[in-house]
Amino acid sequence: MATLIVAFPRIEEAKAVRNLLVRKGYEVANPCTTGAQVINQADNLSDGIIICGYKLSDNMLYSEIKEYKPKSFEMLLVASKNVWLECQEEEILCAAMPIKVNELLSTIEMMLQTQLRKRKAKRKQPRRRSPQEQKVIDDAKALLMNNNNMSEEEAFRYIQKCSMDSGNTMVESAAMVIDIYSEIR
Numbered sequence: 257m258a259t260l261i262v263a264f265p266r267i268e269e270a271k272a273v274r275n276l277l278v279r280k281g282y283e284v285a286n287p288c289t290t291g292a293q294v295i296n297q298a299d300n301l302s303d304g305i306i307i308c309g310y311k312l313s314d315n316m317l318y319s320e321i322k323e324y325k326p327k328s329f330e331m332l333l334v335a336s337k338n339v340w341l342e343c344q345e346e347e348i349l350c351a352a353m354p355i356k357v358n359e360l361l362s363t364i365e366m367m368l369q370t371q372l373r374k375r376k377a378k379r380k381q382p383r384r385r386s387p388q389e390q391k392v393i394d395d396a397k398a399l400l401m402n403n404n405n406m407s408e409e410e411a412f413r414y415i416q417k418c419s420m421d422s423g424n425t426m427v428e429s430a431a432m433v434i435d436i437y438s439e440i441r
Contacts, residue, residue: 259304261297263288265313291316295324303328310335330367389427396430399437
């Protein structure tokens, strides 16, 4: 589950929102009062949502936090409605001050569901190999084709099967094939 980071200029506000979210069952990091704290916490987590005010105690604006945060984090700005126009172009969701609990919770839940859908879609996409990784696989296929009279497809399937049987990646299995043939020489 994604972690929520709560940041407001006054520690009392940040703690109150954090405690509310913890009571509702969300995983929430330590409350923050500065933008530097937010970025530091976000850098140490894989993904989540940053819930923050317009300006924090170190004078860092929400827009600066957005610029420095990891891409895996979404933002929810809690501010007055006159600030919302700035956020439309920046893909930041907003919640009105004063905070309405049900509105805040439903917005967070919607954001978490969106992140979950994105994560699932990303997992379904095949991972792209770097040119170096592809070269290792190509070299292993060439060795198998030359030494074992295999077609390119048969060599690929062999490496793929070795990978599946051993629980290693294709690149690791290809490297093992190369190592075996280098020992034979």
